[in-house]
Amino acid sequence: MLHQQIDQNLSDTKAWALRRQLGIPNNKRLWVLACMDERLPVEKALGISEGDAHIFRNAGGLVTDDAIRSAMLTTQFFGTKEIIVVNHTECGMMTASGDFLTEVLKNSGIDVDLVNVDPGLPELKLPKGVFSKWIKTFTDVDEICVKQVELLRNSPLIPQDVVINGYIWEVETKSLRRPYERLSEKVNTAEAMDTKTIKLTESTESLI
Numbered sequence: 001m002l003h004q005q006i007d008q009n010l011s012d013t014k015a016w017a018l019r020r021q022l023g024i025p026n027n028k029r030l031w032v033l034a035c036m037d038e039r040l041p042v043e044k045a046l047g048i049s050e051g052d053a054h055i056f057r058n059a060g061g062l063v064t065d066d067a068i069r070s071a072m073l074t075t076q077f078f079g080t081k082e083i084i085v086v087n088h089t090e091c092g093m094m095t096a097s098g099d100f101l102t103e104v105l106k107n108s109g110i111d112v113d114l115v116n117v118d119p120g121l122p123e124l125k126l127p128k129g130v131f132s133k134w135i136k137t138f139t140d141v142d143e144i145c146v147k148q149v150e151l152l153r154n155s156p157l158i159p160q161d162v163v164i165n166g167y168i169w170e171v172e173t174k175s176l177r178r179p180y181e182r183l184s185e186k187v188n189t190a191e192a193m194d195t196k197t198i199k200l201t202e203s204t205e206s207l208i
């Protein structure tokens, strides 16, 4: 009967529109922390679709106070059971140090020790001299990915049963890998492939 299909559609629409009020989690009960870089297509990289995850993006895909705030809300109150961190190669956060960027801002007339880092919460103050650390530049994408997972794992605001993993998106191959597992380093030379050889002995030498 057509009315059954119509009623089902109406029911689906209602469940979608009222998800938070009805306590319905996202499809995969997933929270993603990813860099804002335009070369990182989060849904495509993870093989997920609309409605599957809460996605938080910032410069670097790093654990900041607002990332923790969002992770806390989704895991404590919105039914999320899994967290995936996605950092990426050639990240802009590796192109300069925090001190360098701070100097550039100072030279343009900004007082980095007095500025409100959260204009909506002026009570949130950075101690003097911490601004460059607050920018959170980094020097190694594999290291930083592992570190973000650790930081989330150790946060008392995220339940212990939440499963947390981190991956690297390679902008050069447009594929995902685990930290420190670079397939591209294992395909170009026999040495990298750990090719099997026979060690020459006296008997084989005499045959030559």
Ligand SMILES: [Zn+2]
Residues within 6 Å of the ligand: 035, 036, 037, 059, 060, 061, 088, 090, 091, 092, 093
């Ligand atoms: Zn980035």
